[in-house]
Amino acid sequence: MDKIVSLCRRRGFVFPSSEIYGGLGSTYDYGHYGVLLKNTIRSLWFRAMVQEREDIVAIDSAVILNPRVWEASGHVSVFADPLVDCRTCKLRFRADQLGHASCGRKPSKRPGETPDCDLTEARPFNLMFKTQVGALEDESSTAFLRPETAQGIFINFKNVAQLARRKPPFGIAQTGKSFRNEITPGNFLFRVREFEQMEMEYFVPPDEAPRWYEYWVEQRLDWHRGIGLRDANLRVREHDAAERSHYSSATSDIEYRYPIGWQELEGVANRGDYDLTQHSQFSGTKLEWIEQDGTRYVPYVIEPAVSIERIFVALMVDAYDEEVVAERDRTVLRLHPAVAPVKAAILPLVPRDGAMVEKARGLFEELRGKHVVEYDDGGQIGRRYRRQDEIGTPFAFTIDEQTLEDDTVTVRDRDSLAQERLPIGGVRAWLEEALAKPWRTPKA
Ligand code: GAP
16 A cells, blocks of 8 residues: 555655645545546446436535434434543544554553553544534534435435436436545545545335345446456455444445455445435425326335545556566556546657657647647656556557658557557547457456
8 A cells, every 4th residue: 555655646646635734634635647537437437327327317416415414314313433532642442443443652552451541431423524504603503514425315306306207216326525524544545534425326116126236236346347446356245234334224345455455445235215214204305206106105225335535546556566677667557548547648759859749749739639648758758658657548659750751650558568650640540449448457
């Protein structure tokens, strides 16, 4: 993980947030390539979940909702971690993770292991961030930053069901920031307090719920394979009853083998009719489906939920590679070309050669309207290639002496390092084709 963090920093993917003020624990800002990678992850998700389907529509709900939403959903009463305080070292720990925590005394042991440790009883600590709406600072103005995007979907069920001309099974998808006051954030972007969720609530007739649950576990697993994550690093783990959330009758985690071990990448849950029933009761608005023959039922909900951050880390871990080429170390991000933040680099071999620069700029202008491509004329060609390797750019087009004679360019493949020549006029079509091709990582 340290190597990934260092690469992200060095190449401008991710910076510690508020760095000039000493940072703010486990909060990050994204630089240019980080933004491009996040945009790509979001748009690939949106394409698979909305654009390529007729049964799912999009929504973008507010971050701050009526606080009654969180009473109805159960977040006010049960969205909490059990915490213990140490009266001696004044640190706070998750009661269920004492075995992984470090006590504040030296030499550091587990909380409760030194004779000085004086731990309180466990108390629930709600993970929602509180805020105030309006000028008054009293109980009546208390609101919360949303801890998940899902509830913004449930409370719009009636609007969408009436207007979207869909009938169950149909889904509503949303991407957006969620906020949780995590007690033990960490492992880079894996557990952060501010993250971007991509959730889809799929409303189905109750007797079809088990089938759709299985379907979505498979679909989502396939999607992760499709963005290039290796099979050996993916698995599905079904929760037992004790582990499931209060609303769920079945949950599976799609887990990824992070450097910290197998951990949840995405969750798929059968939420039953819990959410629509709760919001019907709390709001007084019936959230149900009425068939043409007048039959009424509360749809069950199957929910695949993931964050861009968990995918970001998985992609980086899966793609990171080091090798020695011609006695020199090379670090390369072997990202799926469809996922790579920059699709191609355009490089004039001799940056001071006006004719080469002109040709390269022309090609860059031609490609940039369609793809994220980068023009680079700074420094030796070897260094420019290495820079592109580290940000995962799959192809580099180099304009050289021969280009000036016969209008061909060299294309260099990031993974195999193979080079071939192409007519400059055919580069655009070649790139389109190369990006559409099925891709398999060369990593073992
Ligand atoms: N609506 C259901 C829900 O929010 P969850 O398991 O709490 O369920 C869903 O979260 C997904 O959101 C997780 O599978 C994970 O990908 C992501 N996620 C949750 N907490 C996170 C955090 N603190 N940092 C980054 N991603 C997080």
